[in-house]
Amino acid sequence: MDQACYISAYFSPYLKSTGSQASTRKRISIWADKDNHELIKSQSRAEKLCRWVYGRRSPRMTASSSSTLTTDRAIPPVPSFTPNETTVDDLWKQIEIHSSVATAAKSNLMNSTEVRLSPVPPPHLPVYLSQKTKNMKFPKGFKYGVASSAPQIEGAAKEDGKGPSVWDYGPHVYPKMYTGTIDITDDFYHKYKNDLARLKAMGVNTFMLSIAWTRIYPLGSGTVNELGLAFYDKVVDEAIKNNIEPVITLFHWDTPLALSAHYGSWVSPKIIKDYNRYTETVFRRFGDRVKMWITFNEPSGFCSQLSLIPHNLTFPEGINVKNAPYHCAHNVLVAHGTAVRTYRKLIKERVVAAGQIGMKSDEYKPTPWSDSKEDKEASDRYVDFRIGIFAKPIFVDGDYPTSCKQTLGDLLPPLTRKEQKLIKGSADFYAQDLYRVNHAKAAPNGIKACMGNLSDPNWPICRDERPQYIISTPGNWTYGQQADLSAPQLVNSWFALRDQLEYLTKAFPSKGGIYISEFGWAEVFENTRTELYQIVSDYGRESYFMDYLNEFLLAIHEDKIDLRGIFAWGVYDNYEWLAGVTGRYGLQYVNFTDPALPRHFKRSFYAIRNVMQHHLEAEDFNL
Template structure:
């Protein structure tokens, strides 16, 4: 990739996964705090400390900058800004993020900040995004963030992965509020997320900031099939509509995909919660950019059997589960026996990155796009000399980056790229064994930071791209 058009090169984190300090300086609890401290958390692992970014942020941003990165993606904890449901801002929480922005400025690192990355405040309640009131509360929280931080943040994202988070929370039940197979509420939650996004964008537009606002999509933006038959193509059409089309269509084009309502009626979903005023809002308030978290393709085939469900493998030492979504009557996951898989059964298919970006180019008006996450989870151990040789991660990143470069050369409006993740962190219910970081965190030794081989490789890769 060429850097002549100000390509941003960075890495990414999320508040709950890295900050720790879960009860410090007036922070209120989030639904994840509630979940990990409950008997629903069968692994007993929490993010109370995580990698302690709250106390290491200057070190982390300095290391990021020394690694050649010129941008940092992180998220704000809603319950650190508004710890209670009374609209009163926690100044200590604001001060923390202002300090993070100060350090970004010190090291000339561009902040890309997500306002909600899974961690709803506890006071929103177990119903979460099922309630219309949550949309207004979210918009009010965003409004205060826009007012407080203004143009100090040049790139805002409203919500991270409404699609993946909603599926995990309302279909699998492995994320709070842990609802299993609740298709009716799953659809309502997805819809409320997109209305809330439009409401937040409306608040953003009122301030006439020089910043840009976007939303982050989960995963490759495009379903794929192994056979070119009418049945497989129909399965692909449904999968694209239900995986990503509703999110990107609403956020970028201001409308849901054609045929979505008919498809949902076919699935028995009652759409009486849809309001014309919401659709008008979505039509008027679209985003400036889209983020795509690209890891693997969504491989599907025509429906054969089973109930509507999403399967994830959070414990590869005990499960060989085939990850993917089944929608009864429409499609189900497929598997390509010829491709590599990571230890969690996730396919390693770098071309999906090219396909995702080209789809955004062709079907969504070549909207400006950031690859907001791309990375490789591994079990890792330090050598006797203390080094972490993650050559497998380097190979993964290099292959994907080649396809992202090709998409940019072929006209995709790619603005930036972020490795997931800046350092090792809490990987949701995968805990701490599943490591993604460019920097190793020694959790048993005061969260000591140790750059991995991939950290130095990425530094050299960025330097090479800038010389082109």
């Protein structure tokens, strides 16, 4: 996937210069059509940033990407947008020039709330239990949750006035760079009643969902879409009816296409005002019932996307693939701080009920490859660039990590004193997506040399990015049990979790405790299995979750970590970004070849249910 990201980012300046006209260079040769070990000296820093988004979940897709970019014509025209003139229909027409937006078939799941748990896995099959934790309990009020996002599960892309996001646009306009569209996905939009009833049947007490910005403001700003608000009203009420607490993520990567076309979305400070207007609308509508909010999901992930097609085709003057991710980081932090200030003001004015708000980080603190000073520094730098660039301003002192400022220089817009004051303390809890832990080894030429060389393939973090130094050990073993090859860096890292939690709670302290806001597993060869009994027998995923839950209990009781909840990814198989529906992380199997999209509980979900029923306080298990 790294080569695909590189090709998209590297050639975009050439493609952009041609606009919609046929390129004077009929073809661009891609070196090479087979793997080799030659370093491309002119490599853009965007290649490494791509790993922020796609390193965990997506398959390698270089061939399809390069075939998209080496056609006889340049890339399709940039979506046009004129304020006060362009309509939602205009934007959808620009998408459907390339392919029609699909709609879901009606099925008997749409309004069904009947859920049967039988047949459960047979008792003679192995289970993964720890004698050490058998009598330990999660603290009272612990959130046993599953997670999802609007673009990955909702479907109903054009329904009820919804506007297009960049994730509606990309798969239709660049089909060879994506695996399918988000037109239908799991059709949660029509099947939410059945889906929430199924979660209740598994004892889940909390559901993390996101709101699609373009359902509320189809053009990102302007007129509110009442039908969009009404849909989420129904979802929130149905969740509460099932004794499930809704936790809402306000932004999960689905940037309104109109804002991208208008001013470049997250690289422009203009988005701060539009985001705040959107979030205030949502707070006011649902704040009487929703008590926990996430402003941004994994901002390091979507900020890195801005180096890539189609996002980089709408850059305003002064923005390029080198500085775009860092202008995004700056604007996200200010937008986050502004939204939190608005939310707290609404609480103070008693417009909404008292609640909590924060941001979701991702990644991890790498284990140094060796005891050398440089490898330890590489580990620290990884945290600074992947987590600290957002978490340190919020939880520590309002400013970026020193290593980021020293390495990036004027590529990273400084935070003013006013902005630092706004951002510092702008979270009531710390939330971390913690799928795995890997290694960190210093760049081959040393960190100091790497820092000063923007063409170094390991810049700006200056960790050696060769896979053997990330997912293997010095003894040439994998760092942990490896997941499906579609997720090459995902390993079962149970043995490192307690150290991770201890580090994160000390580095980014929060009075509201810590939440594991996502963790999940790509079962080996699951997407190639054809029989239902094979698909739902996900022993690797079960082992992963049992290992992690065991370590979470030990962290709470032996390390005194203030862990207040966990959210398993995902509620069911869904659209996993570039991998489409072929990337399977779900606790439920969804048959995407059946128009009815039937759901089936996997063995791992039963195992989680059994463990949580035993280890939660009785009132916290949703019976």
